[in-house]
Amino acid sequence: MSDLRTGEIHVPILARVEGEGALDIRIRDGRIDELHLRIFEPPRLFEKLLEGRPVQDVIDSVARICGICPVAYQMSAVSAIESIFDFTPSPWVQAMRRAMYCGEWIQSHSLHVHLLAAPDFLGFNSAPEMAKQFPLEVRRGLRLQSIGNDIIRTFGGRSVHPVGVRPGGFFRAPDASAMAALRQKIQDSLDEARDLITWVATLPIPEDDQNFISVSLRQNGEYPIMGNRIVSDHGLDIAIEDYEQHFREFQVPYSTALHALLDERPYLVGPLARINNNYALLPLELREIIEATGIQFPSRNMFHSILARAIEIHFALTETLWLTEQYDPGATAYVEPKIKAGIGYGCTEAPRGILWHRYALDEQGHVLEARIVPPTSQNQARMEEDLKTSLTRFGLDNTDDALRLHGEMVVRNYDPCISCATHFLDFRAERQ
Amino acid sequence: MSRLYIFGLGSPYGWDRIGWAVTDQLSNTFASKTDIVVDTLSNPISLFSHPITPDDEILFIDSMIGQAPAGTIQEFGPLTLPPASARLSTHGIDLRTTVALLTGMGLPDEHIHIIAIEAPADTEQAEYPRTTQDLTPSVTALAAAATDWVVGWRETSSGTPRNVRAGN
Numbered sequence: 001m002s003d004l005r006t007g008e009i010h011v012p013i014l015a016r017v018e019g020e021g022a023l024d025i026r027i028r029d030g031r032i033d034e035l036h037l038r039i040f041e042p043p044r045l046f047e048k049l050l051e052g053r054p055v056q057d058v059i060d061s062v063a064r065i066c067g068i069c070p071v072a073y074q075m076s077a078v079s080a081i082e083s084i085f086d087f088t089p090s091p092w093v094q095a096m097r098r099a100m101y102c103g104e105w106i107q108s109h110s111l112h113v114h115l116l117a118a119p120d121f122l123g124f125n126s127a128p129e130m131a132k133q134f135p136l137e138v139r140r141g142l143r144l145q146s147i148g149n150d151i152i153r154t155f156g157g158r159s160v161h162p163v164g165v166r167p168g169g170f171f172r173a174p175d176a177s178a179m180a181a182l183r184q185k186i187q188d189s190l191d192e193a194r195d196l197i198t199w200v201a202t203l204p205i206p207e208d209d210q211n212f213i214s215v216s217l218r219q220n221g222e223y224p225i226m227g228n229r230i231v232s233d234h235g236l237d238i239a240i241e242d243y244e245q246h247f248r249e250f251q252v253p254y255s256t257a258l259h260a261l262l263d264e265r266p267y268l269v270g271p272l273a274r275i276n277n278n279y280a281l282l283p284l285e286l287r288e289i290i291e292a293t294g295i296q297f298p299s300r301n302m303f304h305s306i307l308a309r310a311i312e313i314h315f316a317l318t319e320t321l322w323l324t325e326q327y328d329p330g331a332t333a334y335v336e337p338k339i340k341a342g343i344g345y346g347c348t349e350a351p352r353g354i355l356w357h358r359y360a361l362d363e364q365g366h367v368l369e370a371r372i373v374p375p376t377s378q379n380q381a382r383m384e385e386d387l388k389t390s391l392t393r394f395g396l397d398n399t400d401d402a403l404r405l406h407g408e409m410v411v412r413n414y415d416p417c418i419s420c421a422t423h424f425l426d427f428r429a430e431r432q
Numbered sequence: 433m434s435r436l437y438i439f440g441l442g443s444p445y446g447w448d449r450i451g452w453a454v455t456d457q458l459s460n461t462f463a464s465k466t467d468i469v470v471d472t473l474s475n476p477i478s479l480f481s482h483p484i485t486p487d488d489e490i491l492f493i494d495s496m497i498g499q500a501p502a503g504t505i506q507e508f509g510p511l512t513l514p515p516a517s518a519r520l521s522t523h524g525i526d527l528r529t530t531v532a533l534l535t536g537m538g539l540p541d542e543h544i545h546i547i548a549i550e551a552p553a554d555t556e557q558a559e560y561p562r563t564t565q566d567l568t569p570s571v572t573a574l575a576a577a578a579t580d581w582v583v584g585w586r587e588t589s590s591g592t593p594r595n596v597r598a599g600n
Contacts, residue, residue: 131536142480149478160474
């Protein structure tokens, strides 16, 4: 096969990603002429569904957008709503919300590392196949995932679509015995989380350095989960309220999910971007574990995303332990905020990256307008840019099957949640 | 010591509650049996929080749609488990994938069992159960079938004749 290859490659259904998408590549004269990450899952219209709803309905409804990151949706929504009410949650509520969020990072990242991404690097078609050769590693990953679920359940009543969050705090505080049992499980898992980082660092991860912009939150000297500023490694530093002045969402004809650009350039959100922008804010002990692997951050290798997820699992476990160290079951679980009309913004770090919400409420606290920008939408343009670079570097003279597999691996590396991304409203208007 | 793990699969909603309701009953029935662990799961993959070994056996209790008339109780193994009638999110690992993971990790096919009861095929048309009491006939039938299965398993594994119901 010559380097002036011409042809088309289609991946009709992307496997091991959440939702329904496809990948079409057209190669002409040895170069990628056209590449479309095609999202064809129908729009879900959540923003429109929220109009007219009271705020508690918003918090519980947006959790249904995603089965893997419902806490992120709840937290972005509740922080936007509380900002409209000029309400600042108590330090206890802020700490427990952060702990609950850590649970979501742990379960989401564990699932992705072990069941979705690791099989790619080790040459398996599926996680069950991988489990035959790596049963202990898969079991360890699933144990860690279950701890994440336990944390969410402790605060939210259940791990899938939890119901514990409300304006002003939580509906109830976990009791002391539940918290003690949870803390013991977390404590017992720390060695496994450290071993996970070491194991992931030894995977045959391709060298694929690229230039990209890392975008994340920044949070008052803490590793960011719920911050009030959006930063990049290219100098961006804005309040979350100014998001729309710098980021542009737009429709492409082949996708039911919007694309997004930062100052007209693709950008990355998610665990690798978070670590690239906030490495120094990770605990010293964790940085020592990372440095022992020989892999350095910031990293330009997109495939280090899997290591970033393993690192954030360890971080989230130790952070939850720290946040609950002086746990007070008698703390006031919530304070009733006074309802006000207005516009509010919330932005939190979902497992896949920043999740930006804006709500306009009327004087009864009912939604007039909602806008939600999920991380997968924001990563779509970056994914296409990455695919062009990575596939070209991989070698376009490879067989179609090899290119197809490599393309899927690149997409899966972002852990895209297509179902989250397909909820926008202006479907027909943008098609014109 | 090998154990039998009984996992009720489901959620707090509608017919999907049956798996949890049945395991609620079974946890009482087998409370004194140290070799039987009963748990409810909202996602089958959560079972990996238990220290399951290849010597253990697993019984899943669930409701299902699309295999037989409503109320029919069926037993499956890994090789006879029918394909899902609806595609689940990859982020919500389904029973089939969980079973594949278990067998991949060395649990023999014959150590994995599924007992399920058929819910009405068209849940939008069928009467929606408002309370757990509405599900009582189905829960009772499925609990009895599961109990009989466990009694049989205990007699087989202990070599005793199958003539008494465990826990009674």
